[in-house]
Amino acid sequence: MTISPNKKIYFASDQHFGAPTAEASFPREQKFVAWLDEVKQDAECIFLLGDLFDFWFEYKTVVPKGFIRVLGKLAEIRDSGIPIYFFVGNHDLWMNNYFEKELNIPIYRDNQEYTFNNKTFLIGHGDGKGPGDKGYKRMKKVFTNPFSKWLFRWLHPDLGVKLGHYLSVKNKLISGDADVKFLGEENEWLVQYSKRKLESKHYDYLVFGHRHLPMIIPIGENSKYVNLGDWIGYFTYGVFDGESFELKEYENVF
DSSP, rough: OOOOOOEEEEOOHHHHHHSSSSHHHHHHHHHHHHHHHHHTTEEEEEEEEEEEBBBBBOOOSSOEEEHHHHHHHHHHHHHHTOEOOOOOSSSTTTTOOOHHHHOOOOSSSEEHHHEEEEEEEEEEETTTTTTHHHHHHHHHHHHHHHHHHHHHHHHHHHHHHHHHHHHHHHHHHOOOOSOOOOOOGGGOOHHHHHHHTTTTSSSSEEEOOOSEEEEEEEEEEEEEEEEETTTTTEEEEEEEEESEEEEEEOOOOO
16 A cells, blocks of 8 residues: 555554543543544544453444444544554454444454555554463453353343453453563563564564553564554554654643
């Protein structure tokens, strides 16, 4: 894809709306909607790299209550013709087809490759990648098992959503944010994962969420690992202007 003149590609991840409570996260949702309002002015497309919600489960005819402002804004942007791509995170991995049917936003469950202005990208949420994180990897296998999802679906939504939200907030294996301090390249699982990916194919940028820590780290030859941070403590997002990628902080305060 060639980016149109004066257009940019935007990336954001890990908003975790609903955590720790809907009331507490409401100002963050307002802030994110304001950001979407700003970036739609020059966005070629927008990538959302998962964990938009702190818990999300789609029953056959029911989705979790709330988040109407952010969902409405995404619908508005998509209806205007701006593509939006959503990558399922570890908190919204039980997403089904609601975004695709209601918002016309495709969802992806694993990494995807893109080329923009001859720059190659590997993009994903990042959960369960690389060495370590074994507890979460085992848990993810249980969560994504069709039988497990079938069993959970039999819970009444009032009970299922309440239970899912409780576990999402309390269980650090699910959260993935138990330690948001930089651990050093040798201990950052997504850095090691990115380096291994470069052994078989070149990417200019390997862009992930999940770690809640904004960082851009040069790896390999002319390659950079990017983590987008979050919208809990950092309010950071990525911008690619056709030539270079940078992280920025959204400073609009509510």
